[in-house]
Amino acid sequence: MPAIYALYVINKSGGLIYNKEFVVMASNNLNDTLRLASIWHSLHAIAAQLSPAPGCTGIELLQADTFDLHCFQTLTGTKMLMVVEPNTPDVDILLRDTIYDLYCDYVLKNPFYEVEMPIRCELFDSNLFQTINNVHRRWGLLH
C-alpha cells in the first residue's frame, strides 16, 4: 500500500528547516530528525564525489526494509526529503513538480520568510496538506 510518511526540507548548509509527518511515526523526536538531516546532507555531498558514475549529483533514493527515502535537490542546494512506504511510485515526480512548486510559491514569494531559516508559512502548510491528501485519496487511502 503506497503512502507518504513525512517531508523534510534541508537548507544548503545542512540545517533542517521544515519537518512534517503525515502519519503517526514510531519514535520521532526532533533531535533524531535534525541528526538525520545533517547526516543526510554530508552523505549526499560525499556520495556525489565518490560516485563512479559521471555527473552524479548525490543520493536520490535510499531503500530500506520498512521505508523508501527520496531526495530531491534544487539548483540552489536546498534538499527535499520524502519518507514513503517501500515501492511507492512517482515520488520523485511528486517532489520535483508539486512540492517544489508549493515551496517556490508559498515560501519563497512570502515577504516574511527569511531564506535558509525555518519555514513557518501557514499557506505552505495548508496547501501541502491538501496536496498530500489528494495523493492519498488517489491511492485509495482516504475516502
Add this chain to the structure above:
Amino acid sequence: MFSSPLYRLNIVDRPLAKGKGEVSLSAFSFLFSELVQYCQTRVSNIGELERRLEDIGVGVGLRLLEILCFREKNSKRDIRLLDVLKFVHTSLWKYLFGRQAKDLEQSNTAEDEYMISDYDLFVNKYISVPKDMGALNCAAFVAGIVKGVLDGAGFRARVTAHFVPVKGQPKPKTTILMKFDSVVLAREHRLPSL
C-alpha cells in the same frame, strides 16, 4: 526597424498604446515581496509598514486614474461620489485584477464610509502573515491605489485594508474601507440629486 513613420513622430504625437493586459503573476509576486521586505527594513511597527505600502500605492493610483479616464471615459472624469465609486469597483478593478470587485456597499453606521470587498486579491495570494504581525494586510498597497484614484479625482478619503473572516469560508475576505472627508460629502449634498 526605425524606418516606420511612427518612430519619426514625437513621443507625444504617437497614439497611446492600449498595452498588453497581463503580466506574469510570479514576476509580480517576487517584485511585491521585495517591495514589502524593503519597506519592512525601514519601519519600526506594523502601522508604519502599512502606511509605507499605502504611500507607494497612491503614486500608482494617481497615474491609473489618468490613463483609465483617457482610455475608457473619453478623458472625462466622474464628479459624483457614486460614479467614482462605481469607476473604482468596475473599471479600476477590471484593469488591476481582470474582474469586477465582489461587493460595493455603504456602511450601516456611518454615511461617509464605503466598503469594497473581494476574495483572493493576488497581492495576498502567496503571503502568510506571521502571528506576531497581527492584523497586517498587505492589501494596504491596493488601498493606496484606491486612495490615489479618489484623491486624484477630488474625493479626499482615508482608505484602509482589513481582513474580514467569512462564515463557511476558510480564507478571510479583504475589505477596502473608504472614509470620505466631510468636505466631499458637503459638496455632494449641495449638488442636485441624481
